[in-house]
Amino acid sequence: MSGHLADNVALFGRALRAAGIPVGPGAIVDAVGAVEAAGIRRREDLYWTLHSVLVSRREQMPVFDAAFRLFWRRRGFVEKLLAEMSPLAPGEKGREKPKPGETRVLEAMQPRKARREEETVEREVSARLTASDRDVLKERDFAQMTAQEIARARRVIEAMRLPDDDRPTRRLRPDPRGRLVDLRRSLRGSLRGGGATINLAFRSRHTRPPPLVAIVDISGSMAEYSRLFLHFLHTLAEKRRRVHGFVFATRLTNITRDLAHRDPDDALARAAARVKDWEGGTRIASALRDFNRLWSRRVLGQGAVVLLFTDGLEREAGSDLAFEMDRLRRSCGRLVWLNPLLRFGAFEARAAGIRAMLPHVDEFRPIHSLASMEELVRALGTSRPDGADPARWLRAAS
Template identity: 30%
Template sequence: MSGNHSVPSALLPGVDGAAFGVALAVRLRQRGVPVGFTAIENFIRALEVSPPDSLPRLYWTARITLVRQRSEIDVFDAVFAAVFGGVALALDPHARRRPRITASGRDDAFASLPANSTDRRHGDALPWVTLPPVVADAEASDSPLAVPDRLPNDISGLAEVPFEHLDAREMELLGTWLRSAVVDWPTRRSRRLAANPRGHRIAVRATVQRSRRTGWEPLHLVRERAIDKPRRVVMLCDVSQSMQAQAPAYFHLMRALALAADAEVFAFATSLTRLTTVLTHKSAAVAIEQATDKVTDRFGGTRIATNLRALLSSHHGGALRGAIVIIGSDGWDSDSPEALASAMARLRRRAHRVIWMNPRASAPDFEPRVASMAAALPYCDRLLPADTFRSLQRVIAEISRARRLHSVT
């Protein structure tokens, strides 16, 4: 995307098309819409091929090229209305069927998010020309262009906020951002083989079949190698009274893993509840509500060892073999430490890696002084803090790290 990309139209006179397309895509990404480089290139090329001479043409050009899913239309309308002054309802005849966009150009899903200084000073206008990364105040000038301060976007600011300070809308927004973080998934080597020129084994049947063309002389050897398949992930979430503030956020992580990686997810307090089917609902709000209703023993006591034994003995126990197991709990357990150590030993022999998320581990002076936590720690590969969405993203990064720790199980 090099060269001159100015849009020769009456609607955007003298505007750098590349800078305009990138700036609009950045706004959409800040609101949780995953706009890729291909979509940005398509939008810029569309502006060059058919310069928009009216606002409706610009709206539909951007929407067709930048929006991929129906669930992203509301966010796109909100961003477009914020830039061009609340015009999405007039341009899209179906927009009135969706939640109303407020006068400020931000829909209800973003009403609780703080606007940055650029929005307050310039009315959500896009930087339509390429600007230098200047953060200091510019000197007085007659130029109509202004250089905004570079500030973190809304999602980055909320990612470090503790779970107990987030409302339902902010948590749903960050859950969408968390789902987009699941990009690099670990794999495991299967027993199935496929032809590959870099393989170390010779496919005898394929080589013999190919030798029919050369008088049964095997002049060309067909090589094969094992096929890699995604590694299974199983997550268990503690929903007892001591984990009341973290349970909704852990549900969003479980939903992200179930949707993006086909993971098996469970919740436990005094009994074990499978949530894989309900958390894969297309609506995040409905999925979290159904998961909360299904866990009947939430915010009660905790029996970690009993629930681990129940999972190992159930027909879902086979999913643990060679899997990455994630346990989200603070370690408070009504069962004895010896029972938890025995259950964790069985789990460790069956799983590929065991990751324990503890919301208390982010404290500077944290030590696993709880007897149950101390008993389970020798059987864990990693103990990670999990009190903010940023820390949950580090958990996903730790899962992806297993790709480099590839081994045959």
């Protein structure tokens, strides 16, 4: 193999590692050997050869695609490398807004000296600027976050304080300040003193948070947002009981057991391995039909709160979607629709799928940044927050 091509494969692997994909020296050696054995003739051959060696999870595919497009972006560069041309120098940022995943890749391809200078400046900022950085991070769109910002966002999510939304249940528990007399305990206590006197024992209703059920869209248009939301869901599952997670693109998959693992990276890796349609198409109606038929009676008891995480861009929007949404709403205590499209100020409920779903939800909220996620946490602690009425979107569209 040309020495320059081998060097560039190594540089490409280093860029992937800086962008968040775990690529070690052994994987780089294997990639160089695979390129040599495959006999590269076209750009596509190089893409899929490196993809087969360096990508091990579905969630790494968008980052790899953006890295390959940026690193090997000069036309005919692969062919020139085969003729032992000089290696490609990372180009400057374009003026266009980066696509999902490109921000991390562009950051990873910066010269090491420039990154060290930026890190030094960041260490020297005052507390005032640090607070400002936190505010900027809260407002940053998940799809445009760098690898470092995503790591910071995960730490912020793990530290979130969950709402105190305990509700009374039918079960009773001993309570000296309760209003209900516990006759059985009162009589049992009187027998210890010979039955001469009866000291009344009291009890009250036991309180516990309602079950939380998340139905998460992991199709291609939602991938950059669903990953951090699943991290948020893992935090919920770690801090409270009865949290159920389901993901869908073209089919529905239950990942509740995977979210029970303590380590968040291990939990999400197990969930990704279980899911077969990650970043596929979107079939909301069929996924809701499967959930209503197979899972609703198992997990939607005791006033469960359902978080429906999707953009509502259904391929086949029809009466089935409205029917399944109505059935879901009647089965749960509260249905909250989380839609990243609400981050756009000019959003209107024009799509057929969105118009079919809106009449059947209790709340319609954005979910694209840490600020919107914190607002969701506060909203879960109230019965009906202000500004989340979905009817106003239908009125605005009509």
